[in-house]
Amino acid sequence: MSETEKFVKTSCKICRRECGMIAHIKNGKIIALYGDPDHPVNKGALCSKAAASVQFEYDGNRLLYPLMRVGKRGEGRWRRISWDEALDYIAKKLKEIKEKYGPESIACHTGCECEEHVYLDRRFWDAAGWPNFFNGWGVCYAPQAVAQIYTFGVPLSEFTNAFDYWEKTNLFIIWDAKLPEGQPSYMGAVPRRILDGAKCIVIDPQLTPLATRATMWVQIRPNTDLALALAMINVIINEELYDKEFVEKWTTGFEKLKEHVSKYTPEWAEKITDVPAETIRTIAREYAQNKPSYICYGWCCHHTQYFQFARAYSILIALTGNVDIRGGHILGWPRSPMIDDGFLAFDPRLGLRDKRKIPEVAKEFPAVYEALKNFTALAHGLMKMLRQGKVKALFVDAMNMPLRTPTYNRFVKDIESVELLVVFDVYLGEVEGKIAKYADIVLPAKTFLERDCLSIQLWHKYGIIHVRQKVVDAPGECKSNFEFYTMLAKKMGLGEYFPWKNEEELFDWLLEPTGVKFERLKKEGYVQVGEPISEKTYEKxxxxxxxxxxxxxSSILEKMGVDPLPTWHDELMLKQDEKYPYIHTSYTPARQHSWTNWKAVRDLEEVLEQDHAYIPERIALEKGIKTGDLVYVETKHGVATYKAVVKKYIHPETIIVSRGNPEQAKIIDILDPIDPISSFMAERGIPCNVRRVQ
Ligand code: SF4
Incomplete structure (x- = not known):
C-alpha cells in the first residue's frame, strides 16, 4: 500500500445504529467505505445509505462558507461572509431579541445526525438560560420511551437485541417497522434468524419484503394498532397464557387490567382493525408461547393513540415475561463510567441541570415532560409557538424542519415572524424542502466523516465506547458543532461553559474515569470499558x-388525568367521508435521517421509491390509475403529487406514501391531528382522496 493510501476505523452516523466502518483513503480522498468486520454491531455489514455517503461527501453542492441572506426569505440570494462576521451578527441579534422579547423567544431544534454534539447545543441553551430547546425525539421515538418509563420505570433499550441476543429469539413481531429493510446492516439479523427457524409475524397494511418470508403477514387497517394490542392482551389473560410467576411477583394492577380488557375481545377488535378475530387469537398465542419473543415496533405508532399503543405493547411484553431477558426486551439504560454519563449538558461542576427552566409549551403535555425532563421532545410545542409568532430567533441544526415537522406550506409562512433564523447545514437548498433556503444566516457544517467524535450510544448495549473520527479534511470553511458553539459562547460571554481548546481535550476530560484516552480510541475503533447489558437486573x-x-x-398517569390503563378512544379515529374516502398512511425506508440530506444522493434516489404512492388495485381500477401515472393525493391540509404504483397486497382503503419528502410534507400537519397525550403528530390513518393527474 502506498503512503498516500490508508484504512481508518470510524463509525457511521447516518442513523442511531452507529455501525462500525472502515474508510479507504487514497491521496486524502475517501474512495470507499466498508463495514468493520470486528465491530460488534454490524460485523462487517453496511447498508446502502452508508456506502453512498461517499457520493454525499463529494457532492458539488456542499455549502463551503457562511452566507448571509440579502434577498427576500427563500429567494436564494446570499452574500458570502466570514465566520467572524456571522458570529458577531448572530450574537448581537440574539442579545437584542432576548432583551426585547425575553428568553422564551429563542428556540433551537436539533436532529439526529449531530446527536453526539446535541449535548453541546443543550449545554449552550442551558448556559444562556433559554428554555426552548427541542430535539428530534419529538418526531420520532419519544412517546414510546415515555410509555415505557411509566410502565417499567426506564425505557426499554432501543433495539437492544443486537446480533448476539437475537440468536435466542424464537418469535419476532415486526409491527409496521421497515427496519429490516431500511437498516439491513443491523436488522438483517431478523431475516437470518427466520432462515434458522425463528417465527416472524409481520403486522403491516402492506406486504413488505420481509412479510413475504414471514410466518404470518397480518394486514391491519392503519391507526388501529391499539385495538389489536388490547385484544391480544385480552386473549393472553383469558386463555391464561401469561407468565404467572412474573406477573404475580413483578407487576401491579393485574386484576384491574383483567377487568379493563374484558371488553376488548378479538371480535370487537376485528371490526376496528380488519384483522379476523381468529387471526388475533393466533398472534396472541404465538407471541405468548414462543418466548423469548421480541416486538419490533415502527411507524405503526405515529397516530392519534400513539402513547396508549406504546403502553399496551409494553404491557404485552410484561405479561409474557419478555422483559429484561436476552432475546426479549432489555431494560435500558445503565449509566456509563464517563463524567456525568458523557452528557455534556449536565456538567456537574456547573450545575447546568439545576439551572434549566421548563418551557411553557411543555406544561401542556405533563406526561411527556415529567418523564423526560432532560430532553425536550415536543416538536409540536415549537411549531405551535412558531405559528403563534412567539419564536423570534430559531437555530436549526441537523433537522430539516419543513420535511420533518410539516406542513411544509404552513412552515414557510410560520417562519415569517422569525427575526433570526440560523441554519447549520451541509447543503444549502438545492433539495426541495431544505430549511437552509429560508435562513438569515447559513453556516457550513462538517459531515460525520470530517470531525472527531466520541460515541457513547453503544455503551448501553455492549459496554463499549467507540469513536467516530475524522477520516478526511472538511472542504472550505466547514466547522463542527463544537467549533461553532465554542466560538459563539465566547462572543456571548459564555466562554466559561466551553473551556476546552479542542475536541480531543473535551473527549479526554469526559473519558477520564475510564482511563481510556481519545487517541487510543482513534487507533482501536472501540474500547470495552464495562460489561455488556445483562438480564433480569430488576431482581436486585x-x-x-x-x-x-x-x-x-399507572397511578402516576391517573394523577395526571391520563387513562391509567390503555383505553381505546373511538373519537380519536379520523373518520373517512365522501370527500376523503380513503386512508393516508406513510412508510419510510429509513434512509432520510440527518437533515434528510440523503435525498441529495442520486444513486439512492434511483433505487428507492421515494416519490411513489402505493394504490390498492380496487381504487386504481375505480379511478383509472395505472402504475407510472402521476396522481394527486389530497387531505384537508393540501395536495401532493406522486407517481402511482398499483399494489395488490395492500389494505384496500389505504394509500401509502413515502415519508419525509416535500410532497408528503404538504398533506400532513404537525399540529393537526395529534396524539393528545404525547403531542405527537399523527401521520397515519388520515382521511384522503386520490385522483389521476389529467
Ligand atoms: S444501519 Fe446503515 S445508516 Fe444506520 S448506522 Fe448502520 S450502516 Fe449507517
Missing amino acids: EGFPTPSKKVELY
Whole structure:
C-alpha cells in the first residue's frame, strides 16, 4: 500500500445504529467505505445509505462558507461572509431579541445526525438560560420511551437485541417497522434468524419484503394498532397464557387490567382493525408461547393513540415475561463510567441541570415532560409557538424542519415572524424542502466523516465506547458543532461553559474515569470499558417505578388525568367521508435521517421509491390509475403529487406514501391531528382522496 493510501476505523452516523466502518483513503480522498468486520454491531455489514455517503461527501453542492441572506426569505440570494462576521451578527441579534422579547423567544431544534454534539447545543441553551430547546425525539421515538418509563420505570433499550441476543429469539413481531429493510446492516439479523427457524409475524397494511418470508403477514387497517394490542392482551389473560410467576411477583394492577380488557375481545377488535378475530387469537398465542419473543415496533405508532399503543405493547411484553431477558426486551439504560454519563449538558461542576427552566409549551403535555425532563421532545410545542409568532430567533441544526415537522406550506409562512433564523447545514437548498433556503444566516457544517467524535450510544448495549473520527479534511470553511458553539459562547460571554481548546481535550476530560484516552480510541475503533447489558437486573432492586414493579396500572398517569390503563378512544379515529374516502398512511425506508440530506444522493434516489404512492388495485381500477401515472393525493391540509404504483397486497382503503419528502410534507400537519397525550403528530390513518393527474 502506498503512503498516500490508508484504512481508518470510524463509525457511521447516518442513523442511531452507529455501525462500525472502515474508510479507504487514497491521496486524502475517501474512495470507499466498508463495514468493520470486528465491530460488534454490524460485523462487517453496511447498508446502502452508508456506502453512498461517499457520493454525499463529494457532492458539488456542499455549502463551503457562511452566507448571509440579502434577498427576500427563500429567494436564494446570499452574500458570502466570514465566520467572524456571522458570529458577531448572530450574537448581537440574539442579545437584542432576548432583551426585547425575553428568553422564551429563542428556540433551537436539533436532529439526529449531530446527536453526539446535541449535548453541546443543550449545554449552550442551558448556559444562556433559554428554555426552548427541542430535539428530534419529538418526531420520532419519544412517546414510546415515555410509555415505557411509566410502565417499567426506564425505557426499554432501543433495539437492544443486537446480533448476539437475537440468536435466542424464537418469535419476532415486526409491527409496521421497515427496519429490516431500511437498516439491513443491523436488522438483517431478523431475516437470518427466520432462515434458522425463528417465527416472524409481520403486522403491516402492506406486504413488505420481509412479510413475504414471514410466518404470518397480518394486514391491519392503519391507526388501529391499539385495538389489536388490547385484544391480544385480552386473549393472553383469558386463555391464561401469561407468565404467572412474573406477573404475580413483578407487576401491579393485574386484576384491574383483567377487568379493563374484558371488553376488548378479538371480535370487537376485528371490526376496528380488519384483522379476523381468529387471526388475533393466533398472534396472541404465538407471541405468548414462543418466548423469548421480541416486538419490533415502527411507524405503526405515529397516530392519534400513539402513547396508549406504546403502553399496551409494553404491557404485552410484561405479561409474557419478555422483559429484561436476552432475546426479549432489555431494560435500558445503565449509566456509563464517563463524567456525568458523557452528557455534556449536565456538567456537574456547573450545575447546568439545576439551572434549566421548563418551557411553557411543555406544561401542556405533563406526561411527556415529567418523564423526560432532560430532553425536550415536543416538536409540536415549537411549531405551535412558531405559528403563534412567539419564536423570534430559531437555530436549526441537523433537522430539516419543513420535511420533518410539516406542513411544509404552513412552515414557510410560520417562519415569517422569525427575526433570526440560523441554519447549520451541509447543503444549502438545492433539495426541495431544505430549511437552509429560508435562513438569515447559513453556516457550513462538517459531515460525520470530517470531525472527531466520541460515541457513547453503544455503551448501553455492549459496554463499549467507540469513536467516530475524522477520516478526511472538511472542504472550505466547514466547522463542527463544537467549533461553532465554542466560538459563539465566547462572543456571548459564555466562554466559561466551553473551556476546552479542542475536541480531543473535551473527549479526554469526559473519558477520564475510564482511563481510556481519545487517541487510543482513534487507533482501536472501540474500547470495552464495562460489561455488556445483562438480564433480569430488576431482581436486585426491583424496577425503578414507585411500586418497584412493572406498573400495568399507572397511578402516576391517573394523577395526571391520563387513562391509567390503555383505553381505546373511538373519537380519536379520523373518520373517512365522501370527500376523503380513503386512508393516508406513510412508510419510510429509513434512509432520510440527518437533515434528510440523503435525498441529495442520486444513486439512492434511483433505487428507492421515494416519490411513489402505493394504490390498492380496487381504487386504481375505480379511478383509472395505472402504475407510472402521476396522481394527486389530497387531505384537508393540501395536495401532493406522486407517481402511482398499483399494489395488490395492500389494505384496500389505504394509500401509502413515502415519508419525509416535500410532497408528503404538504398533506400532513404537525399540529393537526395529534396524539393528545404525547403531542405527537399523527401521520397515519388520515382521511384522503386520490385522483389521476389529467
Ligand atoms: S444501519 Fe446503515 S445508516 Fe444506520 S448506522 Fe448502520 S450502516 Fe449507517
